[in-house]
Amino acid sequence: QKEVEQNSGPLSVPEGAIASLNCTYSDRGSQSFFWYRQYSGKSPELIMSIYSNGDKEDGRFTAQLNKASQYVSLLIRDSQPSDSATYLCAVGIYGGATNKLIFGTGTLLAVQP
Amino acid sequence: DAGVIQSPRHEVTEMGQEVTLRCKPISGHNSLFWYRQTMMRGLELLIYFNNNVPIDDSGMPEDRFSAKMPNASFSTLKIQPSEPRDSAVYFCASTPRGGNQPQHFGDGTRLSIL
Numbered sequence: 001q002k003e004v005e006q007n008s009g010p011l012s013v014p015e016g017a018i019a020s021l022n023c024t025y026s027d028r029g030s031q032s033f034f035w036y037r038q039y040s041g042k043s044p045e046l047i048m049s050i051y052s053n054g055d056k057e058d059g060r061f062t063a064q065l066n067k068a069s070q071y072v073s074l075l076i077r078d079s080q081p082s083d084s085a086t087y088l089c090a091v092g093i094y095g096g097a098t099n100k101l102i103f104g105t106g107t108l109l110a111v112q113p
Numbered sequence: 114d115a116g117v118i119q120s121p122r123h124e125v126t127e128m129g130q131e132v133t134l135r136c137k138p139i140s141g142h143n144s145l146f147w148y149r150q151t152m153m154r155g156l157e158l159l160i161y162f163n164n165n166v167p168i169d170d171s172g173m174p175e176d177r178f179s180a181k182m183p184n185a186s187f188s189t190l191k192i193q194p195s196e197p198r199d200s201a202v203y204f205c206a207s208t209p210r211g212g213n214q215p216q217h218f219g220d221g222t223r224l225s226i227l
Contacts, residue, residue: 032213043218092213097168101216105155
């Protein structure tokens with residue numbers, strides 16, 4: 001079982017719709033969760049961090065975390081063609097000298113104009 | 114503020130040559146990470162350092178790969194000898210020490226081994 005799992009997509013949504021991206025993780029002790037956006041040929045860019053159960057909103061983005069279900073999601077409201085990119089879910093692994101992120105393989109989002 | 118700086122941006126070389134990739138982390142960040150990204154395998158962690166000390170190099174694929182961090186502002190990833198299957202985008206990232214912190218990525222080095 002992979003430590004962080006995402007559906008590779010592509011997830012296709014029409015412009016203006018809500019895009020829902022999902023991620024599950026295996027380590028119950030994980031405490032920090034991140035969403036990165038990666039445009040083709042570019043580096044991953046941090047868009048959201050979440051540490052507590054519930055929702056966290058930032059503009060058109062909402063991150064949702066459910067530690068009991070080991071599930072984290074990203075909602076993008078009013079999707080725009082410029083949101084078309086690969087979205088990477090990352091889970092923090094910490095303890096002693098360990099401080100690293102485990103990345104999922106990413107979900108490709110295509111917003112259709 | 115300057116972000117993570119990587120050089121070169123692109124590298125094309127022949128099989129068997131030595132390749133050296135360079136990274137300057139964000140000032141004040143104590144942890145530095147080297148990743149490799151390919152279509153087939155996604156983003157793979159190769160090695161990371163805390164306070165210039167290598168913590169986990171289990172992702173380094175072979176002895177042909179080595180990494181150093183001689184000081185807090187500079188790290189290198191070296192491949193010797195290089196092979197075509199090493200062709201990938203190599204990213205460097207840094208983060209403040211202390212846990213629960215996101216990583217900030219450089220622009221990457223696109224490496225092609227002919």
